[in-house]
């Protein structure tokens with residue numbers, strides 16, 4: 166997961182909210198729906214908010230509500246369903262395939278209405294996510310571990326998620342080595358810092374780069390302690 170910062174809501178969504186007292190997500194017209202998809206796709210650099218796979222085009226974005234629209238508690242609030250800041254752009258998590266098994270679904274398609282603790286809009290919860298060298302996602306925090314491993318099924322093998330993450334990390338390490346050449350440890354640290362800034366300051370997010378960011382943070386904090 167990477168940190169997602171929502172911008173201002175699309176104008177068409179604002180207009181719809183103001184035009185109808187009973188406005189709700191279920192009745193949302195096509196235009197604001199399309200604008201929400203496009204804006205989230207741009208803000209998230211075309212990546213799924215949960216699994217970080219590439220979403221090819223804005224029309225392929227599934228609109229996810231971080232707080233379920235129909236929670237088990239039955240506390241439905243129509244205005245909340247149109248709160249742009251509560252929306253996430255996610256992939257279809259294999260749900261398009263007919264007869265797909267539950268264990269092969271990911272992200273929102275696997276989550277359903279289960280509440281989450283981990284939140285892609287909150288840096289503190291993202292920092293609690295860890296990755297193994299094999300590309301598996303996990304956490305020391307029990308609730309977040311349940312979120313990523315079980316509720317969102319982010320180690321789904323049918324989607325090759327661990328393998329994809331592992332390969333992205335291998336590729337990133339390879340590139341960092343190439344950038345360093347045979348030079349000193351200080352050069353290595355400077356390169357790590359440069360690559361880290363690319364992600365954090367320039368927001369050059371690429372599919373599954375969460376594992377690389379996490380690895381860089383570990384390397385840099387380790388070296389600062391020394």
Ligand SMILES: [Zn+2]
Nearest residue numbers: 213216256272
């Ligand atoms: Zn996804």
